[in-house]
Amino acid sequence: MTVDRTAESGAGTPPETDAEPWHGSVATSADAQPGSTRTADAAALEFRSGRWIAGWDAENKEQWESKGRSIAKRNLNWSIFAEFLGFVVWQLWSIVVVQLPAAGFTFTTSEIFWLISMPSLVGATLRIPYTFMVPRFGGRNWTIVSALLLLIPSIGLAMCVSNPETPFGVMLLVAALAGFGGGNFASSMANITFFYPAREKGWALGLNAAGGNLGAAVAQLAVPIAITLLAAGTVNLPVAGLMWVPFILLAAFGAWKYMDNLTSAKGDIAGSVAALKEPHLWIMAFLYIGTFGSFIGFAGVFPKLIKDYFPDFSSIAVGTVALSLAFMGPLVGSLARPFGGRMADRMGGARMTVATFAAMATITLVMIWTLPLKNFWLFLALFLMLFTASGFGNGATYRMIPIIFATSSRAAKAGASSVHTAKLASASLGLVSAIGAYGGFVIPQVLNASNSASGSYTPAFYGFVGAYVVMLLVCWAFYIRPAKRNAMGHV
Incomplete structure (x- = not known):
């Protein structure tokens, strides 16, 4: 059987278990015979425990039209949502820093720029190992983990900005942890590229990237409104981080419930x-x-x-x-990117x-x-x-x-x-x-x-x-x- 290798990157091999299928259908015995045709073999999907899918071949039109497209679209939707939140968290400090003086912080201009730039430094660096996480752990599994990691910088930001006496070093460390959101882009793109055939890969990756990039815009729109809502003329900065916690939990739950891992997503x-x-x-x-x-x-x-x-x-x-x-x-x-x-x-x-x-x-x-x-x-x-x-x-x-x-x-x-x-x-x-x-x-x-x-x-x-x-x-x-x-x- 041939599988889509168009966008392989990463390391490791997903588990090849003989557990009972958890949904859908499995390959028939005829499909499993050495003499079976490529079309029959490629069209068969085996659904294993832990939401692993074996036999995925997006280039096989029969498989793609019968089951593949709907599975890929479901995974794309939740991937976009998780990556969107990654960009939100990645950009939080760029929004919060301009409000720090109003909350009693007295950082210099140079320190403010470090708080803005540190998430990008860490996020860019994390994109390299994040690229290899999908083949190693599975796209669905890593989306759950990477989404839950966003809780650390979100809650950490809320704790830091609630006290004007928080040392700059602590603030810089928590800002660096926001880089988890920047790393999400690489693993999300690596995951989605395995799901789509070459003829539709460009548009799918464009939607995934644009949906993620929109997180920066939504954060810059929503956070200023949220931190001043019911704040009686002042700012409630902890809300900037805490407001995203329910959405992060929803993304992790959605990935656990609806996304899939592909055994064909091999590392290279x-x-x-x-x-x-x-x-x-x-x-x-x-x-x-x-x-x-x-x-x-x-x-x-x-x-x-x-x-x-x-x-x-x-x-x-x-x-x-x-x-x-x-x-x-x-x-x-963000909107201009796919065009x-x-x-x-x-x-x-x-x-x-x-x-x-x-x-x-x-x-x-x-x-x-x-x-x-x-x-x-x-x-x-x-x-x-x-x-x-x-x-x-x-x-x-x-x-x-x-x-x-x-x-x-x-x-x-x-x-x-x-x-x-x-x-x-x-x-x-x-x-x-x-x-x-x-x-x-x-x-x-x-x-x-x-x-x-x-x-x-x-x-x-x-x-x-x-x-x-x-x-x-x-x-x-x-x-x-x-x-x-x-x-x-x-x-």
């Missing part, structure tokens, strides 16, 4: 090691720092930038609650990525030059355009990776099979997502350094413009210029 550490030797992995990781790194980095600092540049608009009173418009940035960036992938399918991912960096550099320059006008609505509009461009870029760069490894990698040029290059591409997707997420740490720290050295964020923004121009040139030099010279088309 060798594939990850081989991918690290491919120059294209590092090129794409560099480009992804510019797209996703900008998205998650600016999502983290946007509330503070609004407060520093336009304090009167940091929170807008709506009745008895406060509303922050910072949520609009991550919202438009960036679709547009890349039409015009080429490299062209789309070059256009993205050109747009991001231009928008950032206009934002710098119009800051003296002190017009909040113009500032907001330009930042929303910047978030939108980064979202399109996220979809475009992710779309490029499988094509590059299938056509331009060292393995492909050496005549490797499509199965092998697909494994390399899958491993690269997880590694690129991890490296790109470090942008969430770099952007706040560059802004912090700029402010400490010059008292202004403007030098940092000029630095970002320069980085976008360099990334544009790199993408053009490696993926557009050779295509024109060799008449091989665009990736």
Whole structure:
């Protein structure tokens, strides 16, 4: 029997038990005979204890249309919900820090930026081991564990911000634990890629990623409202963490009740090691720092930038609650991501990525030059355009990776099979997502350094413009210029 290896990454082997099936049907004795046909064998699904499914082959159309699609959709829905909460927790400190002075905390600007950037540093690092957890423990099992881990930073935040005497070191440690939410992206994407056939994998992964990214927007919308609701003109910061506890428990229960593990989700550490030797992995990781790194980095600092540049608009009173418009940035960036992938399918991912960096550099320059006008609505509009461009870029760069490894990698040029290059591409997707997420740490720290050295964020923004121009040139030099010279088309 053949199984889908399009996106294998990780290590270990799930249990192969002979326990009684827990639902559905099992392979017939005829299916189990050595002489049975591939179609009959591939179409048979065996449901084992612990919600393990054996015989999964999403590329087999009979199996996919009869049972596979509904199973995959159910797992995708709960995966999106769990990943959504991961992004929520990942972004909590970026929202809370702007409210710390009102709660009696007296941290410096540098300390505030460390609280913003530490979750991204830890989350990006965790994405690497999280990629290997699904093949080792099972997608359903790891979703339960990774969801429950979100309780630690959520409750920890509530405890820290309830006492203005909490030492900065303790606050920084708890902020670092919010990185659990950032790691969820890698395991969630690795899990879903095993469930879908190649022809539907792009859209499924796009929905999974966009649904997760929306967590940043929802957190920035809901938290300011929740901490001021019934707070009588002050803020109730512990609510920022405690309000998500019921949803986290629901996600863990839903994963336990409705998700599945696949015995076919095999690990491939060798594939990850081989991918690290491919120059294209590092090129794409560099480009992804510019797209996703900008998205998650600016999502983290946007509330503070609004407060520093336009304090009167940091929170807008709506009745008895406060509303922050910072949520609009991550919202438009998240919604743009799947459409960036679709547009890349039409015009080429490299062209789309070059256009993205050109747009991001231009928008950032206009934002710098119009800051003296002190017009909040113009500032907001330009930042929303910047978030939108980064979202399109996220979809475009992710779309490029499988094509590059299938056509331009060292393995492909050496005549490797499509199965092998697909494994390399899958491993690269997880590694690129991890490296790109470090942008969430770099952007706040560059802004912090700029402010400490010059008292202004403007030098940092000029630095970002320069980085976008360099990334544009790199993408053009490696993926557009050779295509024109060799008449091989665009990736």
